[in-house]
Amino acid sequence: MKILIADDDALSRRLLEKTLERAAYAVTTVADGRRAVEVLSKPDAPRLALLDWMMPELDGPEVCREIRKHREQGYVYMILLTSRESKEDIVAGLESGADDYLVKPFDADELKARLRTGERILHLEDRLVEAREQMRFKATHDPLTFLWNRGVIMDLMGRELTRSQREHGCTAVILGDLDHFKNVNDTHGHLVGDQVLREVARRLLQSVRSYDFVGRYGGEEFLTLLNNCPPVSALVRAEEIRKAICTRPVQTDAGPLGITMSLGVLLSCDWGHRPADELLREVDAALYAAKTAGRNCVMQAKPEEPRERVPTPQPAGEHFR
Amino acid sequence: MNKANGSEASCVNWSELLARVDNDRELLCDLLSIFKREFPEHLQALRNAVACNDSALAARVSHTLKGMLANMAVTKAADYASRLERLARAGEIASLGGAFDAFEKEVQGLLPEMESYTAEARP
Numbered sequence: 001m002k003i004l005i006a007d008d009d010a011l012s013r014r015l016l017e018k019t020l021e022r023a024a025y026a027v028t029t030v031a032d033g034r035r036a037v038e039v040l041s042k043p044d045a046p047r048l049a050l051l052d053w054m055m056p057e058l059d060g061p062e063v064c065r066e067i068r069k070h071r072e073q074g075y076v077y078m079i080l081l082t083s084r085e086s087k088e089d090i091v092a093g094l095e096s097g098a099d100d101y102l103v104k105p106f107d108a109d110e111l112k113a114r115l116r117t118g119e120r121i122l123h124l125e126d127r128l129v130e131a132r133e134q135m136r137f138k139a140t141h142d143p144l145t146f147l148w149n150r151g152v153i154m155d156l157m158g159r160e161l162t163r164s165q166r167e168h169g170c171t172a173v174i175l176g177d178l179d180h181f182k183n184v185n186d187t188h189g190h191l192v193g194d195q196v197l198r199e200v201a202r203r204l205l206q207s208v209r210s211y212d213f214v215g216r217y218g219g220e221e222f223l224t225l226l227n228n229c230p231p232v233s234a235l236v237r238a239e240e241i242r243k244a245i246c247t248r249p250v251q252t253d254a255g256p257l258g259i260t261m262s263l264g265v266l267l268s269c270d271w272g273h274r275p276a277d278e279l280l281r282e283v284d285a286a287l288y289a290a291k292t293a294g295r296n297c298v299m300q301a302k303p304e305e306p307r308e309r310v311p312t313p314q315p316a317g318e319h320f321r
Numbered sequence: 322m323n324k325a326n327g328s329e330a331s332c333v334n335w336s337e338l339l340a341r342v343d344n345d346r347e348l349l350c351d352l353l354s355i356f357k358r359e360f361p362e363h364l365q366a367l368r369n370a371v372a373c374n375d376s377a378l379a380a381r382v383s384h385t386l387k388g389m390l391a392n393m394a395v396t397k398a399a400d401y402a403s404r405l406e407r408l409a410r411a412g413e414i415a416s417l418g419g420a421f422d423a424f425e426k427e428v429q430g431l432l433p434e435m436e437s438y439t440a441e442a443r444p
């Protein structure tokens with residue numbers, strides 16, 4: 001484990017360094033408080049720190065206060081080293097944000113035991129952060145496909161539309177719905193249906209850039225947002241998504257199944273300042289039009305114009321069994 | 322008996338110091354070398370601070386010396402440095418001169434004792 005030693009006394013620094021290296025710590029040493037703050041503020045910084053109380057630039061308690069200001073960083077367990085032994089000093093040191101203190105000259109065994117206490121606290125923090133991240137993931141993702149859930153993808157859509165308007169760009173909103181998915185569930189059961197949904201989610205993610213968004217909008221409906229997307233390439237991308245779903249059968253426990261998707265696509269730059277729910281209604285209508293037009297195709301929503309079927313290079317409606 | 326081998330007049334508690342470095346003679350020689358380099362500079366700074374009645378500087382330097390001496394198991398001299406620090410912090414300028422003289426007398430034989438130890442430890 002990494003540890004920082006900050007002490008202006010070269011003798012004390014060397015003694016601590018050697019003692020901790022023997023105890024298998026990866027040691028960094030600095031001679032003043034300012035450098036200590038710099039090192040502890042870097043990414044991947046040590047999370048254990050031994051700070052001398054009296055140092056040039058910033059003293060130990062000042063370093064503690066500085067580090068505690070930045071709550072977004074991972075927790076740093078800080079021990080003040082001091083030859084000041086009055087109760088007032090100890091209270092002041094702990095109030096500054098130090099976790100513990102040790103009186104010089106230190107006893108090596110006591111120092112190591114106190115550092116192990118620090119490691120236990122850090123381990124506990126890691127577990128709490130991990131649990132919080134898991135909760136956050138569960139609250140924002142669909143548990144079956146691991147795509148963004150409906151609430152999040154709707155928020156993202158609102159945010160992206162605002163950003164497009166501000167930057168005079170264009171966001172493509174693509175609503176896709178699997179064709180005859182009810183038949184898959186009815187014929188092969190819901191477990192096979194789930195396998196299809198998971199594979200479709202995987203193909204959707206593979207079809208977009210890392211900074212685009214894909215969410216599960218409903219049962220077999222998926223909402224995709226392509227950010228900063230020029231109108232021409234948005235339609236090409238929607239067509240690529242359609243092909244990504246239909247060109248290869250989905251492998252399931254019931255064997256390979258031919259799956260197709262109908263898609264409605266809408267370009268935010270065609271619609272001016274319209275609220276997200278209104279645009280969703282429009283793209284949903286385009287999706288409905290794609291269903292009516294025979295499924296496995298892309299229809300574009302355009303204001304006050306008949307819906308245009310995006311030219312499909314290959315015949316629609318291929319099914320694999 | 323040589324001071325470094327543990328005579329009564331020894332300034333350094335060598336057994337305590339050896340325990341502190343976990344009997345690592347190489348580390349001990351490192352520490353002695355750092356001490357011999359830094360101690361005279363701090364001593365001179367303290368002498369000047371006391372001569373100029375600069376209690377703030379005297380408090381800071383005597384604090385540093387106290388830490389160095391305690392780390393090197395020079396217990397009695399560390400106590401003298403601690404007294405100097407207390408007096409300087411309290412602004413008792415009049416008592417600083419006498420306290421410094423006592424401290425200087427206590428550390429008079431320190432560096433030769435360390436030199437002697439280093440010479441004996443050398444292969």
